[in-house]
Amino acid sequence: MTGITLSGGVVCDLSGGTVDRRDVHVAGDRFGGDGGTVVDVSGCLVTGGLICAHHHLYSGLARGMPGPHDPPRNFIEILERVWWRLDRALGPETISLSARIGALEAALAGTTTIVDHHASPESIEGSLDLVAGGISDSGLRGVVCYEVTDRHGEERGTAGVSENVRFIQTNDRPLIRGMVGGHASFTIGDTTMEAMVAAARDLGAPLHIHVAEDAADEKDSLDKYGLRTAHRLAGRGALVEGDLIAHGVHLDDSEIEAVRASGAFVAHNPRSNMNNGVGYAPVLKLGQRVALGTDGIDGDMLAEAKACYLKAREASGETGVDFPIQRLVQGQILAGSLFGEPAMGRLSAGAPADLVVLDYRAPTPLDEGNLAGHLIFGTPKVRDVMVAGRWVVRDGKHTEVDEEELRAKCREVAPKLWKRMEEF
Numbered sequence: 143m144t145g146i147t148l149s150g151g152v153v154c155d156l157s158g159g160t161v162d163r164r165d166v167h168v169a170g171d172r173f174g175g176d177g178g179t180v181v182d183v184s185g186c187l188v189t190g191g192l193i194c195a196h197h198h199l200y201s202g203l204a205r206g207m208p209g210p211h212d213p214p215r216n217f218i219e220i221l222e223r224v225w226w227r228l229d230r231a232l233g234p235e236t237i238s239l240s241a242r243i244g245a246l247e248a249a250l251a252g253t254t255t256i257v258d259h260h261a262s263p264e265s266i267e268g269s270l271d272l273v274a275g276g277i278s279d280s281g282l283r284g285v286v287c288y289e290v291t292d293r294h295g296e297e298r299g300t301a302g303v304s305e306n307v308r309f310i311q312t313n314d315r316p317l318i319r320g321m322v323g324g325h326a327s328f329t330i331g332d333t334t335m336e337a338m339v340a341a342a343r344d345l346g347a348p349l350h351i352h353v354a355e356d357a358a359d360e361k362d363s364l365d366k367y368g369l370r371t372a373h374r375l376a377g378r379g380a381l382v383e384g385d386l387i388a389h390g391v392h393l394d395d396s397e398i399e400a401v402r403a404s405g406a407f408v409a410h411n412p413r414s415n416m417n418n419g420v421g422y423a424p425v426l427k428l429g430q431r432v433a434l435g436t437d438g439i440d441g442d443m444l445a446e447a448k449a450c451y452l453k454a455r456e457a458s459g460e461t462g463v464d465f466p467i468q469r470l471v472q473g474q475i476l477a478g479s480l481f482g483e484p485a486m487g488r489l490s491a492g493a494p495a496d497l498v499v500l501d502y503r504a505p506t507p508l509d510e511g512n513l514a515g516h517l518i519f520g521t522p523k524v525r526d527v528m529v530a531g532r533w534v535v536r537d538g539k540h541t542e543v544d545e546e547e548l549r550a551k552c553r554e555v556a557p558k559l560w561k562r563m564e565e566f
């Protein structure tokens with residue numbers, strides 16, 4: 143097997159916290175071996191692949207979209223007037239195109255794994271294959287799910303469950319996995335919730351669901367079930383080890399305790415939370431298992447880490463530059479859990495060969511003690527990206543996707559999608 147050797151760079155193992163000058167060897171889809179083609183990475187940092195723990199690739203054609211005539215005043219109105227109209231306007235072509243452009247941009251930003259949460263209520267069956275195909279086109283790892291919801295009736299709630307099951311049972315893409323998705327407690331009644339949880343547990347697939355993003359989710363759960371959201375979910379078996387909850391902004395102390403005790407992961411999305419004005423998640427209380435997601439804004443995890451840092455600093459002086467970097471590491475641990483690869487993110491022999499080469503000429507000394515400061519305050523530029531031993535980005539260009547052609551197609555189709563939203 144011909145290998146690859148990255149030579150001359152500064153190797154930064156984020157989870158090990160080590161920084162050293164050494165060669166990185168790749169053999170097949172894993173680190174290890176020696177020799178092979180030498181790639182000069184001098185002047186660069188080499189890190190493990192970055193993970194987006196919560197994305198909505200379906201928003202890939204939404205950038206620059208005109209706002210609704212009647213501007214939303216709160217979170218529920220943002221959903222009703224923007225995202226729940228966009229998702230209904232999606233059909234096979236736009237689901238695929240959104241995923242392809244979102245995955246391409248994530249790859250160019252150094253993201254090697256996208257954990258996606260998909261919705262297209264008018265085009266449910268088969269949608270996850272379109273999303274998975276879009277991610278695969280960019281050569282990335284992906285974990286997809288369909289967000290189950292009763293907001294268009296229980297029949298479509300059931301169709302959402304079926305789509306998750308169908309995908310998990312039929313998917314054979316080596317770099318793609320499935321989860322069972324749920325929109326949020328406030329749009330899932332008990333009948334659909336039961337079916338969703340049963341499907342996940344029968345298949346041994348983790349759940350991926352929004353929890354307490356806005357106070358409205360808590361109010362709904364208290365009004366209808368007499369329980370706060372996380373307690374409702376836990377009581378129905380929807381919060382167990384390996385599950386993934388997004389946001390958790392309005393969790394109270396008793397729910398935080400339940401989340402921590404469950405061993406579930408939390409995806410923190412600081413830019414989205416600020417954009418929607420929903421508040422700040424209790425990230426310090428939530429403990430170690432907090433990873434970072436973009437919630438559909440883009441696929442740029444270094445941008446999200448910077449926002450995470452600034453928001454945390456503003457909220458309390460207790461956190462330093464290591465805090466957002468540790469969140470990126472938790473993303474790698476989450477991806478490791480989803481792919482059954484405990485060494486994911488490490489740059490050691492035997493680990494999956496997912497890495498990012500960052501062009502970064504440090505203006506001051508860089509070592510183990512201050513790497514986080516360089517990543518958060520510097521502007522490292524993504525030069526190359528490798529997933530499972532294959533280059534997907536070289537010198538800032540995707541190796542397989544015709545970027546200009548894809549962007550041109552998106553610019554042609556997006557206005558038609560925006561127009562179609564007026565029907566809903």
Ligand SMILES: [Zn+2]
Pocket residue numbers: 196197198259352388437
């Ligand atoms: Zn989300």
